[in-house]
Amino acid sequence: xxxxxxxxxxxxxxxxxxxxxxxxxxxxxxxxxxxxxxxxxxxxxxxxxxxxxxxxxxxxxxxxxxxxxxxxxxxxxxxxxxxxxxxxxxxxxxxxxxxxxxxxxxxxxxxxxxxxxxxxxxxxxxxxxxxxxxxxxxxxxxxxxxxxxxxxxxxxxxxxxxxxxxxxxxxxxxxxxxxxxxxxxxxxxxxxxxxxxxxxxxxxxx
Numbered sequence: 001x002x003x004x005x006x007x008x009x010x011x012x013x014x015x016x017x018x019x020x021x022x023x024x025x026x027x028x029x030x031x032x033x034x035x036x037x038x039x040x041x042x043x044x045x046x047x048x049x050x051x052x053x054x055x056x057x058x059x060x061x062x063x064x065x066x067x068x069x070x071x072x073x074x075x076x077x078x079x080x081x082x083x084x085x086x087x088x089x090x091x092x093x094x095x096x097x098x099x100x101x102x103x104x105x106x107x108x109x110x111x112x113x114x115x116x117x118x119x120x121x122x123x124x125x126x127x128x129x130x131x132x133x134x135x136x137x138x139x140x141x142x143x144x145x146x147x148x149x150x151x152x153x154x155x156x157x158x159x160x161x162x163x164x165x166x167x168x169x170x171x172x173x174x175x176x177x178x179x180x181x182x183x184x185x186x187x188x189x190x191x192x193x194x195x196x197x198x199x200x201x202x203x204x205x206x
Contacts, residue, residue: 011146011155015139015188018163022181032110034177035103035170039115046171051119054168056161057134057141059084065141069148076148076198080141083194087140090186091133100130103173116173123173132175135183136190138165143191148198162187 025034055061066080104123107116116123142158166180175183 007150007152007155008147010152011143011159014155014159015143015162015184018159019181019185019188022166022177022184026178026181029177031176031178032103032106035173036107036112036114038171039173042115042118042171047118050164050168050171051121053161053164054134054172057138057165057169061138061141061165065145068145072148075202079144079148079194079198083140083144083190084137086194087133087137087187087190090190091131091136091183094131094186095128095133098130099127100179101127102129103176106176107173118172121172129175130179130182131186132166132169132179132183134169135166135175135180136187138162139184139187140190140194141187143188144194145191147192147195 062080062084066077069077069080102124104116104125105127139162142162146155146158162184166184169175169180170177
């Protein structure tokens with residue numbers, strides 16, 4: 001019981017610190033400052049790491065975690081596709097409402113001449129930058145995972161993966177810092193809400 005409580009605190013304190021740092025950076029620095037700084041500090045390892053880790057915020061991430069949940073309980077596994085659909089719907093609605101330009105359009109407007117594409121991942125265009133859907137999906141998925149398993153090491157791994165996906169979106173020049181911070185915050189709420197609803201339902205059922 002003590003380990004479950006400790007792991008929960010570790011995850012939430014870590015998430016809060018990370019979100020506060022990201023929010024502060026969004027307010028202090030210019031819109032694309034962090035994105036451009038990352039672009040000038042690329043290396044081969046980071047190129048491949050962020051190229052592949054960003055997929056954890058896509059359907060493949062939900063499938064892998066869903067299979068892990070299935071080993072524990074089919075009832076828990078059902079939460080994963082529900083969370084995925086909810087995250088997808090909310091992302092679509094918010095992107096349509098805010099209609100913010102992607103980094104590609106912003107950098108073009110300031111005549112950016114620095115590095116752009118990473119490997120064969122081409123910069124996305126359009127006005128669907130805010131919030132980051134990958135960040136929202138990753139943080140909702142890994143928040144739910146951390147809260148359901150309640151293990152210190154699981155919490156640390158979930159935090160690391162969630163941060164990695166968010167960083168990948170900036171590194172791949174798909175989003176600005178504020179996009180991923182806001183997406184991460186909404187994702188945390190979604191993951192916690194799903195876990196809270198499940199716990200309340202199971203207590204009522206029993």
